[in-house]
Amino acid sequence: METGRGGFGSKIGAVLAAAGSAVGLGNIWRFPTEVGNNGGAAFFLIYILCVLFVGLPIMVSEFVIGRHTHANTITAFRRLAPGKWWRVTGVEGVFVAFLILSYYIIVGGWTLHYSFASLSNHLKAGQDFGEYFARFSSSPWEPVVYAVVFMGLVHLTIVNGVRDGIERFSKVMMPLLLLIIGILVVCSFSMSGFGQGMRFLLKPDFSGVTSGVVLSAVGQAFYSLSLAMGCLCTYASYFDERTNLVKTAFSVVTIDTIVAVLAAFIVFPAVFSVGVEPDAGPGLVFITLPSVFNIAFHNVPVIGYVFSGLFYVLLFLAALTSAISLHEPVTAYMHEEWHLSRRKAAWLVTVACTLLGVLCSLSFGPLKGFTLCGMTLFDLFDYVSAKIIIPLGGVLIALFAGWYLDRKLVEREVTNGGKLHVPLFRVYRFLVRWVAPIAIVLIFFNELFH
Numbered sequence: 004m005e006t007g008r009g010g011f012g013s014k015i016g017a018v019l020a021a022a023g024s025a026v027g028l029g030n031i032w033r034f035p036t037e038v039g040n041n042g043g044a045a046f047f048l049i050y051i052l053c054v055l056f057v058g059l060p061i062m063v064s065e066f067v068i069g070r071h072t073h074a075n076t077i078t079a080f081r082r083l084a085p086g087k088w089w090r091v092t093g094v095e096g097v098f099v100a101f102l103i104l105s106y107y108i109i110v111g112g113w114t115l116h117y118s119f120a121s122l123s124n125h126l127k128a129g130q131d132f133g134e135y136f137a138r139f140s141s142s143p144w145e146p147v148v149y150a151v152v153f154m155g156l157v158h159l160t161i162v163n164g165v166r167d168g169i170e171r172f173s174k175v176m177m178p179l180l181l182l183i184i185g186i187l188v189v190c191s192f193s194m195s196g197f198g199q200g201m202r203f204l205l206k207p208d209f210s211g212v213t214s215g216v217v218l219s220a221v222g223q224a225f226y227s228l229s230l231a232m233g234c235l236c237t238y239a240s241y242f243d244e245r246t247n248l249v250k251t252a253f254s255v256v257t258i259d260t261i262v263a264v265l266a267a268f269i270v271f272p273a274v275f276s277v278g279v280e281p282d283a284g285p286g287l288v289f290i291t292l293p294s295v296f297n298i299a300f301h302n303v304p305v306i307g308y309v310f311s312g313l314f315y316v317l318l319f320l321a322a323l324t325s326a327i328s329l330h331e332p333v334t335a336y337m338h339e340e341w342h343l344s345r346r347k348a349a350w351l352v353t354v355a356c357t358l359l360g361v362l363c364s365l366s367f368g369p370l371k372g373f374t375l376c377g378m379t380l381f382d383l384f385d386y387v388s389a390k391i392i393i394p395l396g397g398v399l400i401a402l403f404a405g406w407y408l409d410r411k412l413v414e415r416e417v418t419n420g421g422k423l424h425v426p427l428f429r430v431y432r433f434l435v436r437w438v439a440p441i442a443i444v445l446i447f448f449n450e451l452f453h
């Protein structure tokens with residue numbers, strides 16, 4: 004690559020790395036929960052529209068900004084708009100990636116613990132999983148140890164670089180993840196609640212659709228596609244000149260949506276087999292599902308054991324590839340702007356995030372009483388990043404790519420200097436200038452004032 008800063012070695016590597024960022028906890032527990040909370044199939048249809056009309060144009064814009072500058076997100080905005088305040092958009096991306104990583108590793112640690120616990124047969128029937136989860140998450144040291152191990156794996160991948168670390172890891176992990184999902188879906192065919200689960204997911208009932216449902220769908224699309232966090236912009240800075248940006252974005256969106264739908268195919272039949280309400284909230288994964296798996300397979304406990312083991316490993320892998328994509332924007336920034344070696348920059352990010360992460364973890368136990376604006380540290384980080392900074396960043400990216408950047412520059416980038424024929428370019432322009440910013444401003448106010 005002419006910039007000498009390394010890059011992805013293959014098209015498939017680039018797609019899998021970006022898909023690894025997008026496919027995460029958001030697909031496997033947030034999506035089924037949102038579908039459950041918002042009435043099933045109707046939400047799902049609206050979600051698809053949001054992905055296509057808001058998510059996809061923003062993703063293409065991030066790709067344009069990253070690939071055009073071949074730089075970390077902050078430098079990218081500075082180069083494209085020298086001396087202008089647009090730089091805050093880059094700062095927002097790097098900052099929010101750092102903030103999210105610090106609590107994402109705690110949940111990543113939980114998924115690691117649950118993988119071990121289910122594989123060593125500790126999530127057995129007959130126990131109170133609510134209490135199990137409360138005991139584990141409030142321990143002052145246990146979740147911290149798991150989070151440190153989780154962060155260690157992220158760190159190892161990052162220090163190996165873009166091609167030998169991120170790309171190689173994604174090329175192994177993503178197919179493995181898809182294989183596990185395939186096995187779980189096949190298992191879920193055999194559950195008694197399969198038909199009911201499918202009906203819930205596939206038969207739309209538009210009577211319950213409110214503006215809140217539409218706005219939740221846009222929010223979910225944003226989160227699930229890792230938009231406005233500097234992740235995809237940074238990954239795109241490692242794309243080469245031949246990468247077809249629109250095609251890559253389509254592939255990432257398709258993989259992300261398929262995984263979300265398959266996760267729902269796995270979760271709903273299990274939930275309906277046992278008769279739990281599908282809107283059980285985020286506790287669904289760590290509290291409801293362990294008992295659901297046990298009850299659903301009580302006739303053949305071996306399958307229950309394999310099913311729950313594979314499910315938590317899946318969750319762990321998905322969280323890991325997303326966490327890697329959160330680490331990279333911050334490391335790349337420190338490496339390129341602070342002139343630290345990549346190794347030193349990575350260490351700095353790892354140590355600082357882990358320290359913040361420890362505080363987040365303690366907010367489930369010893370620091371529970373320490374609240375700001377009525378929220379524990381963990382909830383506060385989640386709230387500020389997901390509900391405030393990310394939507395703002397999304398609007399800024401849309402306005403930047405749609406209104407500030409020269410149309411010719413964007414067109415050249417999207418068509419690889421005129422080599423590709425992109426008939427949808429005008430549609431993209433319209434979506435990024437009008438539809439995406441307006442839709443995001445609406446979510447923003449909805450989220451903030453509800």
Ligand code: PHE
Nearest residue numbers: 025027028029030227229325
């Ligand atoms: N897109 C990820 C998911 O679906 C979430 C994520 C957030 C990933 C932030 C990277 C950065 O879980």
